[in-house]
Amino acid sequence: MVERASYLKRLNSESVVQRVINCLTDAMLTKQLKPGDKIPTEMELSESLGVGRNSIREAIKILVYLGVLEIRRAEGTFVCEGFSESMIDPMVYGIILDKTDDYDNLMELRELIEVGVVHLAMQKYQEKELKDLENHLFVLKEEIQKGLGNIDAIFEADNQFHDAVSAMGYNPLVDKINKVVRVLTHGVRLDTVTRMVKTGRGMELYEAHEKIYCMLLNRDENNINELIKGTYFQE
Template identity: 30%
Template sequence: MAVTDEAIEKIKAMIVAGELRPGDRLPREADLAERLGLSRNSLREAVKALSLIRVLDVRQGDGTYVTSLAPTLLLDALSFIVDFHRDDTVLEFFEVRRILEPAATALAAQRMSDADIEGLRKVLTSLPDDATIDELVANDLEFHHRIAAGAGNTLLCSLIDSLSGPTTRARIWRGLTQAGAVEKTREQHAAILAAVATHQPELARSWATIHVAGVEEWLHLMIENNVRTIRNTVP
């Protein structure tokens, strides 16, 4: 194991064991390096790495602190990474969404309050009949975020939000090229809302699966058609 990796593991072990808790300030660099049996340089590199993924917060002139370790904070790094996906891997994001979102929607059908359901309804009804593709996609993102938040699990919500960005371009592409895509999206959102509002988790799960799988299937066909076209045009 590389020296820096060893240092990261030792700091992580302190956090997992409860020796360092969210909000705690790390001991002085020299003291912590001696305590962990590390060089100050390897400890410094470990702190830098852990600060990049939002586990530690280095405050100039004040010291280094353990962050809140909240899922939304830690998953910021995931959001940054997935923004660099390639077009041919976007289907993998949809596969993960198809696993996570139906589960979140079923939980939302059990846990969302009347006020949250009304808020979800307002999101759906706020979309004008002559909405642009940009407005549709923004509305879609907000709708799915509220469903994920309604599941009552911050980690699940953060994961779903992190996966939404890489699939945005596919949503726009579908809206521009597939006949009836806008109407189908609105109808399926309305069906999901109805299932959540009447607290029918399995029905909500089914509609969420249909909704995400529909976009996934369309994208798969588009990618296949593009590959076929390229093959047919290459001498």
């Protein structure tokens, strides 16, 4: 019989698949399994945990879908190294399906994250990155000036500007959470850009981004909450 790793304990029959997931997740949280480590085989896990191989297989499938594990042909199953975009989807669905969620809660979350993102960027950015952000600002202005038929390009330029600000904070955890929030607010943000352009207020949209750039340039934290909230252009 295969010797059991210390983090593997026999499970009862209730919610077996979820308990296998919990066991492997706990091992990762306690660093008994680290990024890049190979996990035990299905047979080894089955014997060590005292559950059927089908339950092990289903648990692994779920963790692969979540971007936590990866299967390498002829090698085995390994703990992933680094962030995968697939990790965002379950978080998004979890928030969407939460019955307590509403528009006001989402906007409060958006403001909280965006203020934090700008604050971190202000503390950590390098001069070259500020120049790159200025280029993103210039592109946004150019796309806005092209007019009504260019909304998709304007929205993309808007996204690239904010992605650049987020990267300037040098905090991958904040950057990941910011990505989730921006996915959740995609519709709201696209509607805002569309409305601003169609009502001839495209330059107001540009000026809101210019204020963020100037705030970063001057490392001026005064009224940061008011400035960020003022860029949402709610009707």
